[in-house]
Amino acid sequence: MLAARSRALAHAALDEPLSDEEALDFAEAGSDALPAILEAAGAARDRAFGRRVTFSPKVFLPLTNLCRNHCDYCSYRRSPGDAGEWTMRPEEVARFVAAGRREGCVEALFCLGDKPETAFPAYRRTLAAFGQASTTSYLHHGAEVALAQGLLPHTNAGLLTDGEMARLKEVNVSLGLMLENVSPRLGEKGMPHHRAPDKRPEKRLAMIEGAGRLRIPFTTGILVGIGETRRERVESLLAIRRLSRAHGHIQEVIVQNFRAVAGVPMQHTPEPDAFELSHAVAMARLILDGEVGVQAPPNLSPGGTASLLAAGINDFGGISPVTPDYINPRHPWPHLTVLATECAEAGFTLRPRLPIYDRYIDRDGFLDPGLREVTRAAAARLAGVEDLSRLAAPPQPAARPAVEREERVQ
Ligand code: SF4
Numbered sequence: 091m092l093a094a095r096s097r098a099l100a101h102a103a104l105d106e107p108l109s110d111e112e113a114l115d116f117a118e119a120g121s122d123a124l125p126a127i128l129e130a131a132g133a134a135r136d137r138a139f140g141r142r143v144t145f146s147p148k149v150f151l152p153l154t155n156l157c158r159n160h161c162d163y164c165s166y167r168r169s170p171g172d173a174g175e176w177t178m179r180p181e182e183v184a185r186f187v188a189a190g191r192r193e194g195c196v197e198a199l200f201c202l203g204d205k206p207e208t209a210f211p212a213y214r215r216t217l218a219a220f221g222q223a224s225t226t227s228y229l230h231h232g233a234e235v236a237l238a239q240g241l242l243p244h245t246n247a248g249l250l251t252d253g254e255m256a257r258l259k260e261v262n263v264s265l266g267l268m269l270e271n272v273s274p275r276l277g278e279k280g281m282p283h284h285r286a287p288d289k290r291p292e293k294r295l296a297m298i299e300g301a302g303r304l305r306i307p308f309t310t311g312i313l314v315g316i317g318e319t320r321r322e323r324v325e326s327l328l329a330i331r332r333l334s335r336a337h338g339h340i341q342e343v344i345v346q347n348f349r350a351v352a353g354v355p356m357q358h359t360p361e362p363d364a365f366e367l368s369h370a371v372a373m374a375r376l377i378l379d380g381e382v383g384v385q386a387p388p389n390l391s392p393g394g395t396a397s398l399l400a401a402g403i404n405d406f407g408g409i410s411p412v413t414p415d416y417i418n419p420r421h422p423w424p425h426l427t428v429l430a431t432e433c434a435e436a437g438f439t440l441r442p443r444l445p446i447y448d449r450y451i452d453r454d455g456f457l458d459p460g461l462r463e464v465t466r467a468a469a470a471r472l473a474g475v476e477d478l479s480r481l482a483a484p485p486q487p488a489a490r491p492a493v494e495r496e497e498r499v500q
Contacts, residue, residue, distance in 0.1 A: 095119070099126055102376045103133035110328055113377050117324040121365055124372075131372035131402030138380035139404035143433055144443040145426075147472075148197035148408035149190025149241065152416040153178050153232060154225070156213050157203025157248075159286035162355035163316055163348055166417050167203050170212040177216050183232045186413065191239040193411045194475065196468040197445040198236035200229055201417065204248030204288040226254045233261035237461070242468050244309070244408075244445040249288045252300045259306050260458055263446035263465055264341065266309035267301075269294050272329045273322040282316045282356060295329060302337025305455040307446050311344025311385070314370045315362030323370055327377040334382055339456070341447040342383035342405060345371045347390050349418060367391065368401040375402030381449065388429060389421040395432040408445070426478040442472045 098112040108116065116127060154177040157167035168175040178186070187198055206213045207225055222228040225247065233243035245258055246266040255265060270276075272291040276283045283289035301308045312326045327343070334340035347367050350357055362370075367386075374384045385405040386398045409423045430440040444465065450456040451465055 095123065096126065099130035099376075103130040104137070107134075107331070107379055108376050113324050113328060113373065114321065116373060116376070117319075117321040124365060124369060127372045127376070128368060128400055128402070131375040132400055134375050134380070135384070135402040135404050139383070141438045142441055143399065143404055143406065143438045144383075144441050145406040145429075146197045146244075146408045146445050147193075147195045147442050148199045148244075148410050148445070149186055149193075149195045150199050150201065150408070150410050150413040150416055151178060151183060151186050151232065152176065153183075153200050153202040153229065153247075154206055154213065155203055155416075156206035156210055158205050158209035159203070159248075159288050161286045161289065162282035162284075163313075163351075163359075165351040165354050165419075170210050177213065178232075180220055180231070180235075184235055187232075187236045187239050187241060189412045190236075190241055190410075194471075195410070195412060196240075196242055196442070196472055197408055198233070198241040198243045199408055199445070200232055200243060200245040200247065202229075202247050204286075226250070226257055229258060230261055233258070237261060237464055240464060240467060240471075242445050242461075242465060246309075249293055249297055252304060255297075255301055255304055255306060259304060260460070262306075263444070263457060263461055264307040264309060264450075265301060267294060267297055268311045268313065268344065268346070269298065269326055269330060270311075270313045271316070271318045271322055272326045273318055275322070276317060295333070298330075298333050298340075299337070302333055302339045305337070306339060307341045307450040307456055308339045309342050309344065310340060311346055312370065312374070313346050313348060314367055315348035315359075316356070317359075320366075320369065324373055324377070327374055331377055331379065334379065340378075340382050341450065342385050342407075343374055343378055344385045344387070344407060345374050345403075346387060349390055349421060351418075351420065364394070364397060367394075368397055371398060371401035371403055383447065387415075387418075389415055389423050390418060392421070392424070395424075395429065396436045399433070399436045399438055405443070406440075430478050440478065442475055442478075444469055444472065 102108045155166055155168045229245055236243045242263045244264045245262050298310055330343055347362050350361055371386055383405045384403050385407045386403045388406045433440040
């Protein structure tokens, strides 16, 4: 068994990813196997991406925090009338976009709750007051505002139909949806997705597959520490690999660790320890094909830069010099100069990137031709960024409230 595992790791480090059987076997491996798993994952990353680790300078636009689901770990969602309910007004969208452009961002990330108009008449009235027939229309408008400022939209709006994705592809360089996990067990009573109908794995897999058919550069990912087993994580990564191999549209996979937040049902659930996160990141690197990036958010692992790099990441995802992480507002982004120093100490160079991976810009059928010029212009801006300190002062949530309560739409 040990010799077989060593051979599998050596092969994955130097040649091809683990087979399904090998990956499932490593799901059962104990902590004594971790050093060898990490070493192989680091080598596989170096082979595919070298010693360059990237991030996307972004402005975060939480278009609405209304959501029809109730995930037990979520502190973002609101219902109409809840304290902190917020749907961005069109003028707020324009203001955020302008601030992002001023601060050197290239990505406009639109992130929102799932299917709010199916659950909340008050939200439908808000959209109508904005002159928008649907959330998709409003997202389309917001993306046009961003494009006019030279920012590249990336939208994560929860579950979307093929028709909605096709419409958003006209104005987004990429779309995203976290798979989270393929286990239906997590939707059972007492589990975190029991009250979240849109977290049923078959629905999410179907949307990711639909994005593949539509040739949309796509970001997905898994959550670590929400009650899943290691085997279920590996099965989720294998499911993503199958979709990626079928359609070639998965540009990156996020490995996101659960962080406990006061006031949510899972507030007392233990967070995943360093072993679990390192194991999950390394397995992602050893399972996914070389062209697919592996990303972990640095603000959810403060002090963990070296560990994440050792486990095989090549990307930190979006980092904003303008806005907090509205999904995890208690976890501020790192200062880029500090992050760059930590990367350098580990032997890596930190560089900004676009929200669409370079290989998709000219690949037939992926990027809408109408977005090529703005994408190339954004790439040229990034190529000129020599000094990351220009983007080095991320806002602290307490210092920059999203917007005053009385400004918000009721
Ligand atoms: S995690 Fe997403 S889908 Fe779940 S409740 Fe929060 S906003 Fe809604």
